[in-house]
Amino acid sequence: MTLTRRFVMAAAGAAAMVMAAGAAQADIKIGLSSEPYPPFSSKDASGTWVGWEIDFMNALCAEMGEKCTTEEVSWDGIIPALTAKKFDAIIASMSITPERKKTIDFTDMYYNSPALIIGPKDGDKDISPEHFKGKTFGVQVSTIHSNYIDKYFKPAGAEVKTYGTEDEAKADLAAGRVDYVMGDSLTLFTYLASDAGKACCEEKGFPPDDKEILGEGVGMGIRKEDTALKEKLNKAIHALSAKGTLTEISKKWGLDGQMKLASPQ
Amino acid sequence: MVWDWLFTYWPQLLYGLWITLVLLFLSMTLGMMLAVPIGLVQVTGPWWLKYPARGFCTFIRGTPLLIQLWLMYYGLGQIFPMIPGLRHSFLWPVLREGFFYAVLAFTLSTAGYEGEVMRGAFLGVPRGELEAARAIGMSPWQVLRRVWLPRALRQVLPTLNGETILQLKSTPLAYTVTVMDLMGATSMIRQDTYRIYEPLIFIAVIYMVITFIITKGFAWAERQVPVKR
Amino acid sequence: MPDWLAKALTLLSWGPAGYGDELFHGALRTIEISALAYFLGLTIGALAATGKLYGPNWLKKLLNGYTTLVRAVPELVLLLLLYYAGTDMVNTLLGGFGKGPVEVNGMAAAVGVLGFVQGAYSTEVIRAAILAIPHGQLEAARAFGMGGPLMARRIIMPAMLPFAMPGLANLWLIVTKDSALVSVVGGIAELSLVTKQAAGVTKQYLLLYLVTAFIYLTITLFSNRIFNWLERMTRRGQRKLV
Numbered sequence: 001m002t003l004t005r006r007f008v009m010a011a012a013g014a015a016a017m018v019m020a021a022g023a024a025q026a027d028i029k030i031g032l033s034s035e036p037y038p039p040f041s042s043k044d045a046s047g048t049w050v051g052w053e054i055d056f057m058n059a060l061c062a063e064m065g066e067k068c069t070t071e072e073v074s075w076d077g078i079i080p081a082l083t084a085k086k087f088d089a090i091i092a093s094m095s096i097t098p099e100r101k102k103t104i105d106f107t108d109m110y111y112n113s114p115a116l117i118i119g120p121k122d123g124d125k126d127i128s129p130e131h132f133k134g135k136t137f138g139v140q141v142s143t144i145h146s147n148y149i150d151k152y153f154k155p156a157g158a159e160v161k162t163y164g165t166e167d168e169a170k171a172d173l174a175a176g177r178v179d180y181v182m183g184d185s186l187t188l189f190t191y192l193a194s195d196a197g198k199a200c201c202e203e204k205g206f207p208p209d210d211k212e213i214l215g216e217g218v219g220m221g222i223r224k225e226d227t228a229l230k231e232k233l234n235k236a237i238h239a240l241s242a243k244g245t246l247t248e249i250s251k252k253w254g255l256d257g258q259m260k261l262a263s264p265q
Numbered sequence: 266m267v268w269d270w271l272f273t274y275w276p277q278l279l280y281g282l283w284i285t286l287v288l289l290f291l292s293m294t295l296g297m298m299l300a301v302p303i304g305l306v307q308v309t310g311p312w313w314l315k316y317p318a319r320g321f322c323t324f325i326r327g328t329p330l331l332i333q334l335w336l337m338y339y340g341l342g343q344i345f346p347m348i349p350g351l352r353h354s355f356l357w358p359v360l361r362e363g364f365f366y367a368v369l370a371f372t373l374s375t376a377g378y379e380g381e382v383m384r385g386a387f388l389g390v391p392r393g394e395l396e397a398a399r400a401i402g403m404s405p406w407q408v409l410r411r412v413w414l415p416r417a418l419r420q421v422l423p424t425l426n427g428e429t430i431l432q433l434k435s436t437p438l439a440y441t442v443t444v445m446d447l448m449g450a451t452s453m454i455r456q457d458t459y460r461i462y463e464p465l466i467f468i469a470v471i472y473m474v475i476t477f478i479i480t481k482g483f484a485w486a487e488r489q490v491p492v493k494r
Numbered sequence: 495m496p497d498w499l500a501k502a503l504t505l506l507s508w509g510p511a512g513y514g515d516e517l518f519h520g521a522l523r524t525i526e527i528s529a530l531a532y533f534l535g536l537t538i539g540a541l542a543a544t545g546k547l548y549g550p551n552w553l554k555k556l557l558n559g560y561t562t563l564v565r566a567v568p569e570l571v572l573l574l575l576l577y578y579a580g581t582d583m584v585n586t587l588l589g590g591f592g593k594g595p596v597e598v599n600g601m602a603a604a605v606g607v608l609g610f611v612q613g614a615y616s617t618e619v620i621r622a623a624i625l626a627i628p629h630g631q632l633e634a635a636r637a638f639g640m641g642g643p644l645m646a647r648r649i650i651m652p653a654m655l656p657f658a659m660p661g662l663a664n665l666w667l668i669v670t671k672d673s674a675l676v677s678v679v680g681g682i683a684e685l686s687l688v689t690k691q692a693a694g695v696t697k698q699y700l701l702l703y704l705v706t707a708f709i710y711l712t713i714t715l716f717s718n719r720i721f722n723w724l725e726r727m728t729r730r731g732q733r734k735l736v
Binding site for chain 2: 079100103141161163171173176192199200
């Protein structure tokens with residue numbers, strides 16, 4: 001008898017907890033991508049998020065005087081999660097592109113860095129599309145780099161494998177399952193400087209820019225109707241730039257001079 | 266609801282459907298072929314076969330398929346650079362494809378679950394029948410081939426329908442290791458169009474249709490097997 | 495100590511240098527999600543089984559649709575669908591009752607989805623178990639003048655549990671393993687996601703996935719013991735089967 005009663009109470013308790021779990025409300029909810037993307041954001045061995053963008057986020061929230069909470073979601077679902085109101089703004093090295101602007105809006109650019117192609121250590125630095133005929137690219141799904149490969153290298157005969165996270169693409173480059181990885185230059189340089197990267201791979205070159213595909217820098221993704229939030233975030237981004245906070249953060253992560261930062265205005 | 270993407274992406278979806286079905290067929294047939302010996306050695310095998318088989322079943326049944334798949338794909342991938350000459354060996358074209366690991370992981374999973382079922386089925390064959398077979402002078406191999414295995418397989422047949430459907434429902438995991446199955450095609454559509462509900466609803470319906478066809482197929486197959494009660 | 499072993503031990507150590515404590519907390523999260531989803535599933539299952547057995551015809555049809563849907567559509571597809579669409583649905587539903595929108599966080603969504611899937615399977619387990627109760631027991635209860643709720647609590651529940659226990663034990667094992675799928679959506683630091691993140695940072699895929707597999711295995715084996723004990727408890731007072 002006691003068993004049945006406990007059984008019923010536990011079930012009711014579980015249902016109540018599920019209902020209550022939806023109640024918490026914070027000032028601004030920031031959506032992060034739940035993958036390691038060093039040096040911008042990754043979880044260290046103590047379980048805390050660290051990186052350039054994490055410092056940027058904290059500085060930004062302090063500047064606005066808002067309390068920010070974070071929510072993680074996998075990269076390929078981050079735009080749907082924003083439109084489904086799971087959070088209010090994306091900080092996940094997301095480039096501002098015309099294609100994405102059809103679905104969501106962006107703040108002004110807060111940093112920009114060029115794309116890069118890396119490959120195995122063989123000294124072959126040819127990155128012309130014709131050279132990639134029959135070669136396989138590894139790339140993270142739903143990225144500007146994936147779109148770039150589709151536009152320039154696939155028609156020339158390259159094959160593409162898409163991964164949920166960039167580290168998986170890098171792991172397959174090290175394993176030899178793909179011949180090249182294309183991604184953001186700063187994350188790829190960080191990888192090349194690591195033990196795993198040093199052992200397998202080298203820089204192949206910067207592909208020619210295409211603003212239509214690669215976008216005009218990284219901004220915070222927000223919903224189209226949140227114009228007030230956009231104003232507020234933009235003001236804070238430019239204020240951080242004017243104060244030199246952005247440069248400080250870049251220095252801390254050894255990225256000073258390697259990335260273009262937001263303008264003071 | 267917007268469905269115009271269907272006109273653009275139907276070739277990818279069709280190809281994805283094909284990959285899903287091939288994955289299902291290969292993993293079920295290969296898995297069942299492995300399950301028979303795994304079930305058998307657990308019942309009659311020597312200890313050095315019995316315990317590994319039992320351990321294998323416990324491991325497969327006690328860990329998530331997703332982790333098994335990632336262990337094989339990314340875990341083995343981590344060792345590859347340490348093996349010299351592997352990239353130029355005849356195995357490489359297979360080893361570099363996610364499809365191979367998906368087939369491997371799903372096959373082992375089927376073998377683990379069905380191995381346990383087969384163990385029960387072998388045990389479930391009445392002793393008297395086996396004794397009778399031995400009494401008329403059949404060798405152990407003949408007993409297995411003519412009496413024990415057919416009787417055990419017949420017991421398993423009704424469970425195969427459910428197992429096949431469970432296996433079908435596991436196949437979308439393959440897209441996490443770059444396989445372009447139905448789920449992979451959906452992921453691609455989502456990447457290009459930012460549509461999330463419609464492609465998922467669409468493949469959900471496809472999976473329901475496949476399930477329906479499988480169920481009908483097995484019902485038909487069971488009617489073809491004469492069972493005397 | 496060989497170099498690789500020292501490296502592995504550092505990687506798995508407790509504290510800020512290693513992932514031991516993260517994996518442990520991930521495992522606790524996995525158990526938490528699974529337990530909540532399991533009990534949510536049992537609640538849905540108990541209600542749906544009652545509806546399927548005693549409800550009006552339209553309800554039976556609706557519930558049949560629910561169980562058929564869940565048994566035919568892959569968990570991953572349902573998870574993604576309900577994770578993104580679930581918030582909208584909940585809010586539309588609440589809007590219908592005149593309540594304001596709520597934010598469904600990752601945890602609630604994951605538990606909701608896994609519970610929804612579990613519910614379909616537990617419906618069938620509980621329904622079959624209720625049908626297995628000897629008819630005479632229910633007639634006797636009615637003869638004593640017991641009403642529906644009283645009979646459900648005093649007779650049906652205790653009498654069906656021994657029949658349902660093996661199926662329910664199996665469902666628990668399924669939900670602990672299915673909870674790994676949540677890592678595909680991201681957002682909750684359960685065991686699989688923690689492992690994925692740690693492996694991505696350290697590139698130690700083989701070691702970390704192996705360790706995680708054994709953590710899941712431990713959870714399974716430990717759960718088996720508990721359920722064996724529970725099954726014995728529910729069978730108290732019953733005649734032993736051979």
